[in-house]
Amino acid sequence: MAAEKKVILVTGGSGLVGKGLQHVVEQDKRADETWVFLSSKEADLTKQDETQAIFEKHRPTHVIHLAAKVGGLYKNLNSNLDFFRDNMAINDNVLNTSYKTGVRKVISCLSTCIFPDKTTFPVDETMIHNGAPHQSNYGYAYAKRMLDVQSRAYHAQHGRNFTSVVPTNVYGPHDNFNLEDGHVLPGLMHKVYMAKKEGSPLTVWGTGKPLRQFIFSRDLAKLIIWVMREYEEADPIILSVGEEDEVTVKDAALAVAEAMNFKGEVIFDTTKSDGQTKKTASIVKLRRYLPNFKFTPMKEGT
Secondary structure, eight states, rough: OOOOOEEEEEEEEHOOOHHHHHHHHHHHOTTTEEEOOTTTOOOOTTSSHHHHHHHHHHOOOOEEEEEOOOEEEEEHHHHHHHHHHHHHHHHHHHHHHHHTTTSSSOOOOOOOSSSSSSSSSSSSSSGGTTSSGGGGGHHHHHHHHHHHHHHHHHHHOOOOOEEEEOOOEOOTTOOOOTTOOOOOOHHHHHHHHHHHHHTEEEEEEOOSEEEEEEEEEHHHHHHHHHHHHHOSSSSOOOEOOOOOGOEEEEHHHHHHHHHHHHOOOOOEESOOOOOOOOOBOOOOOHHHHHHTTTOGGGGGGG
């Protein structure tokens, strides 16, 4: 019996994770899968009519929902309302349009910043709603939490196979190197580039003490594709390297400086906020499913 044809629509398909998916899909093409990578230029997903139109155009059977209004720590601090409203609109439009148009499976991308600020570590999938998120990005975090709530509700009320994944800090090709909007590693790379160009010290915001788990975008892509093809729970699953691979921001900064052959002074500006000091995530659930998955070491992820 021939496999049922899938049309997989990837929202946010031109971003870091979307580009990772494109790369992995090219290496593992399947005759029963057609992939559509959607960029923000093709549709404004905060608008219901544009979301509806793009679904009618491509008629997806599966959706990998990566699209979001995102930004770094300092942009979040100043715009929590905007992050909440825009992401709530995007998520409601994508999930409701998926439901109305008969999409069979939706995988939505969450973030470890959704976990409670005051909690025990490591956090796991059962702890998402156990307390308030960190105040620095509560707008984004609550909107992402609602993706989990919505996915479970579509599953419970309508029997839809809607679920979500929780990656840790992602890095890799096609990252966002903007200092205001970008995340830890690309921001550090930009700063090292500028310090080398100007012959100045490398200034890292904060103490350098916060701990982070970094996952290579193409590893994350492989795991998301596995979720799309094999994972059948409505409950979310954390996709990350293990606790043993957690590094401090200081160590990450020094690794970037070494990789970019920066020989100058490294200064930690302790007048700047550290954000969350720790976000350690458990991958016990992932390892139950995929005990032998091999992650790319951070120094090899390019």
